[in-house]
Amino acid sequence: MKKKTIIQISTFLAAIAWILVIFTDLSLLFSTTNNLKPGIGAQVPLVMLYVFIFAIFFFYRYRIEKAESVNFTDLLWQVFVTGLVTTIISLLLRLVVLVLGTSQLTINPLFLDFIFLTNLGLMLSFIIATFMVWKRLILYQKSKRLLNLWVVFEYGLLISLVLDLVPIDLPEYVLTTLRVVLILLGLVLSVNMKWVAYLNFRQKWRSLLLIFLGLFYLVYFFWSVSSAAVDLSARSEYFLDFSDSTFIIATVAFVFIYALFSLLVILFNLPTSSVFEQKLEEVVNFQRLSQSIQTEQSEERVFDILLETAMSTVFADAGYLEIHQDDGKSKFIKSNIDPEGILNFQASFRECKLKIVKELGLDKTKYQSAIKGSPYKSVLYSPIYIRNNPVAVLVLLKDVTDGFNREMTRIVDTFTNQAGISIENFRLLRDALENERYKETIKIAKKVQKSLLPEKLNHNEDFEIAALSEAADEVGGDYYDTIRLDPDRVVLIIGDVSGKGTSAAFQMSQMKGVFLSLAQLDPSPGDFMIWANNALSLSLEKKFFITASYFIIDQKEKKVTFARAGHCPTLFYSKKDNKVLTFKSKGLGLGILRNGEYKNYVEVNTYKYNPSDVLLMYTDGVTEARNESGEEFGFERLKSFLDKANGYSPDEIRANLAEQLLNFTGKGIIDDDYTMLVVKFREN
Amino acid sequence: MIAINSKTEGLIEWLTLVGEVDASSSIELDKAMEASLKNGTKKLLVNCEGLEYISSAGLGVFMSYLEPFRKSGVRMVIYGLNDKVMNVFSILGLDELIKIATNQEDAQTVIDQA
Numbered sequence: 024m025k026k027k028t029i030i031q032i033s034t035f036l037a038a039i040a041w042i043l044v045i046f047t048d049l050s051l052l053f054s055t056t057n058n059l060k061p062g063i064g065a066q067v068p069l070v071m072l073y074v075f076i077f078a079i080f081f082f083y084r085y086r087i088e089k090a091e092s093v094n095f096t097d098l099l100w101q102v103f104v105t106g107l108v109t110t111i112i113s114l115l116l117r118l119v120v121l122v123l124g125t126s127q128l129t130i131n132p133l134f135l136d137f138i139f140l141t142n143l144g145l146m147l148s149f150i151i152a153t154f155m156v157w158k159r160l161i162l163y164q165k166s167k168r169l170l171n172l173w174v175v176f177e178y179g180l181l182i183s184l185v186l187d188l189v190p191i192d193l194p195e196y197v198l199t200t201l202r203v204v205l206i207l208l209g210l211v212l213s214v215n216m217k218w219v220a221y222l223n224f225r226q227k228w229r230s231l232l233l234i235f236l237g238l239f240y241l242v243y244f245f246w247s248v249s250s251a252a253v254d255l256s257a258r259s260e261y262f263l264d265f266s267d268s269t270f271i272i273a274t275v276a277f278v279f280i281y282a283l284f285s286l287l288v289i290l291f292n293l294p295t296s297s298v299f300e301q302k303l304e305e306v307v308n309f310q311r312l313s314q315s316i317q318t319e320q321s322e323e324r325v326f327d328i329l330l331e332t333a334m335s336t337v338f339a340d341a342g343y344l345e346i347h348q349d350d351g352k353s354k355f356i357k358s359n360i361d362p363e364g365i366l367n368f369q370a371s372f373r374e375c376k377l378k379i380v381k382e383l384g385l386d387k388t389k390y391q392s393a394i395k396g397s398p399y400k401s402v403l404y405s406p407i408y409i410r411n412n413p414v415a416v417l418v419l420l421k422d423v424t425d426g427f428n429r430e431m432t433r434i435v436d437t438f439t440n441q442a443g444i445s446i447e448n449f450r451l452l453r454d455a456l457e458n459e460r461y462k463e464t465i466k467i468a469k470k471v472q473k474s475l476l477p478e479k480l481n482h483n484e485d486f487e488i489a490a491l492s493e494a495a496d497e498v499g500g501d502y503y504d505t506i507r508l509d510p511d512r513v514v515l516i517i518g519d520v521s522g523k524g525t526s527a528a529f530q531m532s533q534m535k536g537v538f539l540s541l542a543q544l545d546p547s548p549g550d551f552m553i554w555a556n557n558a559l560s561l562s563l564e565k566k567f568f569i570t571a572s573y574f575i576i577d578q579k580e581k582k583v584t585f586a587r588a589g590h591c592p593t594l595f596y597s598k599k600d601n602k603v604l605t606f607k608s609k610g611l612g613l614g615i616l617r618n619g620e621y622k623n624y625v626e627v628n629t630y631k632y633n634p635s636d637v638l639l640m641y642t643d644g645v646t647e648a649r650n651e652s653g654e655e656f657g658f659e660r661l662k663s664f665l666d667k668a669n670g671y672s673p674d675e676i677r678a679n680l681a682e683q684l685l686n687f688t689g690k691g692i693i694d695d696d697y698t699m700l701v702v703k704f705r706e707n
Numbered sequence: 708m709i710a711i712n713s714k715t716e717g718l719i720e721w722l723t724l725v726g727e728v729d730a731s732s733s734i735e736l737d738k739a740m741e742a743s744l745k746n747g748t749k750k751l752l753v754n755c756e757g758l759e760y761i762s763s764a765g766l767g768v769f770m771s772y773l774e775p776f777r778k779s780g781v782r783m784v785i786y787g788l789n790d791k792v793m794n795v796f797s798i799l800g801l802d803e804l805i806k807i808a809t810n811q812e813d814a815q816t817v818i819d820q821a
Contacts, residue, residue: 233813238756521763522730566737570799589799611800615770624800655791695762 037078087155099233105152106240109145139251146244181267209277308332339419371397401426481505485578489673492698499696500527518571548586551629560617568614598635644697673701720748728765751812758789786814
C-alpha cells in the first residue's frame with residue numbers, strides 16, 4: 024500500500040474509533056447513572072480506545088517515522104505543532120467550561136466525561152506523535168544492539184496494550200514488574216542522544232525551546248486529564264479509567280524522560296557547541312580542498328582555497344602564501360595583508376626562532392607565539408612540499424600572542440599536505456596532457472615526412488626500381504626521389520642528412536625542395552651538386568651537412584651519369600663481368616664548404632650499362648647497422664649480398680636485404696635512419 | 708661516450724679523443740674545439756688513436772670548425788684514425804679538407820711545416 028493511502032485510512036479509522044469511544048462510553052455512563060441495563064459490553068469503549076491508539080500509531084508512523092530525510096529541528100517542530108494544536112483544542116474546551124460557569128451542564132457527568140475523553144484523546148495523539156519523533160532521534164545512529172533493544176521495547180508496549188485489554192486479573196506484582204521493566208527500558212533507550220552533537224549553536228537553542236514547550240504540553244495534559252479523571256470519579260462510579268493502563272503509563276514515562284534528558288543534554292552541550300561546529304567545518308574544508316583538484320582549472324585556485332580554508336579554520340587575522348617560482352622569484356597570494364605588511368612581517372620574522380612541531384611525524388609545520396616589532400604577534404608557518412621540494416609556504420598570522428596551538432598546527436599541516444598532493448596531481452595531469460599533445464604533433468610530423476618521400480617511383484622502359492626507407496625515430500633524415508626528365512632520361516637521387524630525428528627531418532625537406540627545383544633545369548650531375556651546395560650553404564644549419572648521389576639514367580645512350588657528394592659509394596653489379604663494382608668517385612658532402620670552392624671537389628662519372636645489371640644505392644644506416652656485439656653490417660657484407668642476390672627482381676632484392684639486415688642485427692637495434700634504392704636493368 | 712683530454716705543450720694544443728662520437732657526445736667535442744678556438748691556440752693536434760666510431764654529427768663538428776679555424780689561422784692535424792673512421796672521413800670527402808696524418812710523429816711534422 025502507498026504511504027498516502029495508509030495515512031488516509033488511519034486518519035479515517037482514528038476518527039471513527041474516536042466517535043465510537045465517545046458514543047459508547049457516554050451511553051454506558053448514561054445507563055449506569057440512570058440504572059439502566061447497558062446495551063453494550065463494558066469493554067467496548069476501551070477496545071475502541073485501543074483501536075484509536077493503533078490508528079494514531081500508524082498515522083504517525085507513516086507521517087513521521089517513514090518521512091524522508093527530515094532534520095532534527097523539523098522533527099522537534101512537529102512535536103511542538105502537534106502539542107500546540109492539541110493544547111489549543113483542550114484550552115478551548117476549558118474556555119467553554121469557564122464561560123458556562125457552574126451551570127447544570129458543567130456538573131453533568133456526561134459532559135465531564137466528554138471533556139475528559141477529548142483531553143485523553145488529544146493527549147494520546149500528542150504522546151504518540153512525540154514517541155515517533157523520539158524513536159527517530161534515538162535510532163539516528165543505530166547499532167544492531169540498539170535496534171534490538173528498541174524492538175523489545177515496542178513489543179513490551181504491545182504486550183502491555185493487550186494485557187490492558189484482556190479482562191483477566193493478573194496479580195498486581197506482575198503488572199508492576201512489567202511497568203518497571205518498560206520504564207527502565209525507556210530510560211536505557213533515552214541515553215541515545217547522538218543527534219544533539221550534530222546541532223549547531225542556533226539549532227540547539229531552537230531545540231531547547233521546542234522541547235521545553237513540548238514538556239510543558241505534556242505536563243499540562245497530564246495534569247488536566249488527571250484532574251478531569253478525579254473530577255469525574257467524584258460524580259460517577261463509572262468512567263474510562265486509564266490510570267491503570269500499563270501502556271499509557273510506560274509511554275508517557277518514556278516520552279517524558281526522553282524530553283527531559285534531551286533538554287539537559289542540549290543545555291550542557293551548548294557551551295561546547297562551537298567546538299563541534301569548528302570540527303565539522305574542518306572536515307568540510309578538508310573535503311573541499313581535496314575535491315578542488317578535480318574541479319579547479321588552475322594551481323592558483325588550489326592555493327586560493329588553501330589560504331581561505333586554513334584562515335577560516337584557525338581564525339587567523341591575516342595570511343599569505345608565498346609561492347616559489349621557477350625563475351627564483353616569489354609570488355604572493357594575500358589575505359587581509361598588503362605587500363608592505365608582508366615585507367615588514369618577514370623582517371621581524373627572521374629574527375625569531377620557530378617552535379617545531381614534531382608530533383605524529385609531522386615535523387614541518389612550525390609556529391611561534393611571540394614576535395617582536397610586528398603588528399602580528401603569532402605566526403603559523405607551514406611549507407607545502409611536492410616530492411620533498413618546497414613549492415610554497417603558507418603563513419598565517421594573528422595579532423594576539425599565543426594565537427596558535429598544536430591542534431591548529433596539525434590541522435593546517437594536513438591542509439598543506441593535501442594541497443601539495445592536489446597540486447602534484449594537477450601538474451602530473453598537465454604533463455600527461457602535454458605529452459599527449461607532443462605525441463600528436465610527432466604523429467603529424469611523421470605523416471608530413473612520409474609524404475616527402477615519393478609514393479611512386481619514376482622509371483623508363485629499361486629498368487625497374489624498388490625502394491625502402493625506415494627512420495630510427497618517428498621522423499628521419501634520409502631522402503630519395505626520382506624525376507623523369509624526358510621519355511629517355513630519368514633522374515634519381517638518394518640523400519642523407521647528418522644526424523637523425525626531427526632536426527634532420529627538417530633539413531631533409533630543404534633537400535627535397537632543392538632537388539625538385541634544380542633537377543627541372545636538367546643540369547649535369549656535377550652542376551647539380553654545385554648549385555645544391557650553394558643553395559644549402561645558405562639555408563643549412565652550421566653543423567649540418569647532406570650527403571647525396573645523383574644519377575641520370577639514359578636509355579637511348581644506355582648509360583648512367585652520376586656525381587657523388589660525400590655519399591656512401593653506390594654498388595653496381597655488372598652482369599657482363601659478373602662482378603660488383605663500387606662507384607667511388609671524388610666528392611665532398613653538401614654544405615661542408617660554403618665558400619665557393621666546392622666546384623673543385625666534385626666530379627662526374629659515366630658508366631655504360633647492360634641488361635640485368637643492378638644498381639644498389641643506400642645510406643650509411645645500412646652499412647653501420649650493428650648487431651648485439653657491436654659489429655657493423657659493413658660494406659663488404661653488402662657487397663657479397665649483391666653478388667648473390669643480383670638474379671632477383673628489385674622488389675625481391677629490397678625485401679631480402681631488409682630481412683638480412685634484421686637477421687644480422689637480431690636483438691640489436693638499427694639506431695640510424697636507413698634507406699635502400701634498387702635499380703635493375705631489364706633483360707632484352 | 709667520449710672522453711676528451713686537452714693539454715698544451717708550447718705552441719701546440721693536444722686533444723685526445725677516446726671512445727665514440729655520436730649525436731650526444733658530439734656536443735662535448737664541439738665544446739672542446741670551441742675552447743681551443745677561444746684559447747688562441749694556433750696549432751691543434753687531435754689524437755684519434757682511441758676513437759672507435761664517429762657519426763655524421765661528429766663529422767659535422769669537425770666540418771663546422773673548418774672555416775673559423777681558417778679565418779683565425781689555426782692549423783689542425785688529426786692523426787691515428789683507424790680504418791673505419793678513416794673510411795668515414797674519406798667517403799664524406801673531409802680527408803681533402805682536413806690534414807690527416809697516420810701517426811703522432813707524422814702529425815708533428817705536418818703541423819710544424821707551416
